Amino acid sequence: MTIERQAIVYDGPGGPFEGLTAMDSDWDSPRPGVMIVPNVLGAKEIDFVVAERIAALGYVALVADVYGQGNRATREDDAPTRFMDAMNDDRPLLRDRLLASLAVLKGLDGVDPDQTAAIGYCFGGKSVLDLVRSGTDVLGVVSFHGVYDRPSYANVETMTAKVLVCHGWTDFLAPPDVTVGLAEELSTGSADWQLHAYGDTGHGFTDPTAKGDSPGYGYHPDSDRRSWQAMENFLAELFA
Amino acid sequence: MTIERQAIVYDGPGGPFEGLTAMDSDWDSPRPGVMIVPNVLGAKEIDFVVAERIAALGYVALVADVYGQGNRATREDDAPTRFMDAMNDDRPLLRDRLLASLAVLKGLDGVDPDQTAAIGYCFGGKSVLDLVRSGTDVLGVVSFHGVYDRPSYANVETMTAKVLVCHGWTDFLAPPDVTVGLAEELSTGSADWQLHAYGDTGHGFTDPTAKGDSPGYGYHPDSDRRSWQAMENFLAELFA
Numbered sequence: 001m002t003i004e005r006q007a008i009v010y011d012g013p014g015g016p017f018e019g020l021t022a023m024d025s026d027w028d029s030p031r032p033g034v035m036i037v038p039n040v041l042g043a044k045e046i047d048f049v050v051a052e053r054i055a056a057l058g059y060v061a062l063v064a065d066v067y068g069q070g071n072r073a074t075r076e077d078d079a080p081t082r083f084m085d086a087m088n089d090d091r092p093l094l095r096d097r098l099l100a101s102l103a104v105l106k107g108l109d110g111v112d113p114d115q116t117a118a119i120g121y122c123f124g125g126k127s128v129l130d131l132v133r134s135g136t137d138v139l140g141v142v143s144f145h146g147v148y149d150r151p152s153y154a155n156v157e158t159m160t161a162k163v164l165v166c167h168g169w170t171d172f173l174a175p176p177d178v179t180v181g182l183a184e185e186l187s188t189g190s191a192d193w194q195l196h197a198y199g200d201t202g203h204g205f206t207d208p209t210a211k212g213d214s215p216g217y218g219y220h221p222d223s224d225r226r227s228w229q230a231m232e233n234f235l236a237e238l239f240a
Numbered sequence: 241m242t243i244e245r246q247a248i249v250y251d252g253p254g255g256p257f258e259g260l261t262a263m264d265s266d267w268d269s270p271r272p273g274v275m276i277v278p279n280v281l282g283a284k285e286i287d288f289v290v291a292e293r294i295a296a297l298g299y300v301a302l303v304a305d306v307y308g309q310g311n312r313a314t315r316e317d318d319a320p321t322r323f324m325d326a327m328n329d330d331r332p333l334l335r336d337r338l339l340a341s342l343a344v345l346k347g348l349d350g351v352d353p354d355q356t357a358a359i360g361y362c363f364g365g366k367s368v369l370d371l372v373r374s375g376t377d378v379l380g381v382v383s384f385h386g387v388y389d390r391p392s393y394a395n396v397e398t399m400t401a402k403v404l405v406c407h408g409w410t411d412f413l414a415p416p417d418v419t420v421g422l423a424e425e426l427s428t429g430s431a432d433w434q435l436h437a438y439g440d441t442g443h444g445f446t447d448p449t450a451k452g453d454s455p456g457y458g459y460h461p462d463s464d465r466r467s468w469q470a471m472e473n474f475l476a477e478l479f480a
Contacts, residue, residue, distance in 0.1 A: 169423055169435075176423070180416045183409055186439055193439035194466065195409075199427055226434065226473075233469055 002026065003055045005048060008062070009069060012100025013093060017065035019043065019101065022051035023110060032115035032239040033060045033105045035138075037098070037124030039207070040084045042072040046207065050119075057232060059239070060111045064101035066094060066127065075209075084123045091151035095134050098127055102136065115139065115239050119231065121206060123147060125165075129182075132161045132191060139238040142166065142231045145203050148174055148182040159189035164234045166227035168201030172216030196230050198223040242266065243295045245288060248302070249309060252340030253333060257305040259283065259341065262291035263350060272355035272479040273300045273345045275378075277338070277364030279447070280324045282312040286447065287361075294359075297472060299479070300351045304341035306334060306367065315449075324363045331391035335374050338367055342376065355379065355479050359471065361446060363387060365405075369422075372401045372431060379478040382406065382471045385443050387413055388422040399429035404474045406467035408441035412456030436470050438463040 006021050020043065023031070034054045038047045043063045051061035067083040074080065087094040098118075106113035118141045120128040125146020132141055135156035142164045163186055167179060174182075179197070186193040198220070204210030205220035206227060212218060241264055248259050260283065263271070274294045278287045283303045291301035307323040314320065327334040338358075346353035358381045360368040365386020372381055375396035382404045403426055407419060414422075419437070426433040438460070444450030445460035446467060452458060 163439075169427065176420045180420065183416070183437065183439070187409065191439060192462070195435075195437040195439075197423065197435040197437070199403075199423070199431060199433035199435075222432070226477075229473055230470075233466075233473075237466075 001056070003052050005052065008104065010100070010104045013096045014068055015100070016069045017067075017097070017101065018069040019065045019104065020048055020051060020063040021108065022048070022055040022061040024055060027110055030110060030112035031058060031060050032117070032235070033062065033108065033111035033113075034235065035102055035105050035116065035118040036061060036063045037066070037118060037120035037127040038063065039122035039124055039204075040081055041074060042067045042083060044072065046209065047121075054119075057235065059235065060105070060108060062101065062105040062108070064098065064105075066097040066101065087123070091130065092153055094127060095130055095151070095153075098131055099136065102131075102138065117141060117235060117238055119144065121145065122204065129163070132159050132163055132186075132189070135160065140164070140234060142234060144206050144227055145171055145173075148178050150185065155185070155189055157189070159186065159191035161191070162234070162238060163191050163193040164230060165193065165195040166223075166230060167195055167197045168203060168205045168216075168220065168223060169197045169199050170201060170216045171203040172214070173203050194234075196227065198226065241296065243292050245292065248344065250340070250344045253336045254308060255340070256309045257307075257337070257341065258309040259305045259344065260288055260291060260303040261348065262288070262295040262301040264295060267350055270350055270352035270355075271298060271300050272357070272475070273302065273348065273351035273353075274475065275342055275345050275356065275358040276301060276303045277306070277358060277360035277367040278303065279362035279364055279444075280321055281314060282307045282323060284312065286449065290359075297475065299475065300345070300348060302341065302345040302348070304338065306337040306341065327363070331370065332393055334367060335370055335391070335393075338371055339376065342371075342378065357381060357475060357478055359384065361385065362444065369403070372399050372403055372426075372429070375400065380404070380474065382474060384446050384467055385411055385413075388418050390425065395425070395429055397429070399426065399431035401431070402474070402478060403431050403433040404470060405433065405435040406463075406470060407435055407437045408443060408445045408456075408460065408463060409437045409439050410441060410456045411443040412454070413443050434474075436467065438466065
């Protein structure tokens with residue numbers, strides 16, 4: 001197995017965008033495709049590593065870009081949330097950029113367009129939930145320490161994508177009432193949903209670079225490992 | 241592999257009790273042991289089948305009896321909850337009967353007494369949570385559609401057993417506030433806990449005999465399969 005990364009520049013509303021694909025060039029039949037939506041900072045090395053791990057599971061991975069080529073942030077920036085803030089202020093545009101990215105994934109050589117899913121972290125978790133809310137044609141999504149506020153547009157009446165929410169119970173962005181609210185929202189949409197809550201686990205629990213003593217925040221190796229395993233099981237079920 | 245069932249009669253407070261073991265007689269080294277605590281009706285065929293499935297995973301299984309030999313109920317009885325009711329009225333006695341059953345498991349030929357766990361269904365889910373609350377020496381427990389009311393005695397200050405709660409979101413016995421209450425209780429006890437909530441899933445979701453149109457109740461094949469897989473992962477982590 002030789003997993004190869006490749007940068008990909010693509011078009012869409014407000015583009016160009018720059019993502020990254022990971023796949024095994026030896027594959028000779030179409031594979032399921034998984035879109036990865038990065039956290040607040042945009043596409044970066046830890047997302048590319050996730051893409052390689054997804055490819056190692058046998059799927060074609062695409063790290064999506066919803067900020068635009070070159071629009072990337074670091075935690076050290078003066079305004080690290082500036083690109084995310086713009087998207088949060090225009091959720092229809094976020095949705096449309098996600099759809100443009102998903103179309104790229106479905107159109108990749110070697111991807112079975114009927115077998116796709118999306119996963120996302122933090123703001124990317126919110127993004128994949130928006131795919132569910134807007135009735136996008138994916139088999140399922142996984143949100144890791146996502147953000148649960150609803151978009152400005154109305155949800156579809158029946159959510160068809162399956163949903164796995166991997167949630168840190170002490171996440172400072174999602175106290176219990178917000179988490180219960182998400183469960184009720186997904187129930188109202190008749191989604192096939194699961195929520196895996198992890199005790200003593202805060203926001204960013206999958207991210208080894210999420211360090212510090214802030215309450216409700218930080219990398220958690222056990223929850224990272226368990227949520228990845230849950231995702232593996234979930235994708236295997238989707239693509240069976 | 242030849243899994244063998246064997247009835248076992250054992251002593252304890254208010255005994256005798258009659259359980260059932262399942263293991264492979266070809267095993268030649270000690271294995272982890274898993275205690276299974278049945279639902280409201282007491283030990284019966286579906287529990288024995290679970291024991292065989294646990295044994296097929298490589299573990300010695302013991303179906304526990306906390307009602308007393310011959311004390312079994314069916315849904316058709318005039319008072320199907322009578323044995324459970326007696327235990328609910330005396331949680332210290334329930335705990336002591338659980339401890340007697342666990343001691344039997346740990347003492348079985350072929351069980352590594354340092355590698356044990358307990359799983360339970362419905363009332364049995366409550367029972368295994370009581371093991372956690374009382375600081376019992378097991379590596380972990382799994383509650384399937386358990387009942388979450390606390391016992392009359394105080395919880396241990398630090399819960400050492402790991403906990404997996406497999407929970408149907410629409411379970412009529414555990415609305416969201418009760419479920420959140422359990423999460424907070426386990427957090428206060430500093431347990432290493434996970435809660436897997438399944439949408440559109442009611443009480444008894446693992447039980448193919450749980451039929452009917454009652455809201456918040458009934459067998460759910462997807463949640464049954466997913467929760468079993470979560471349990472397999474959890475036990476593998478405990479016994480690694």
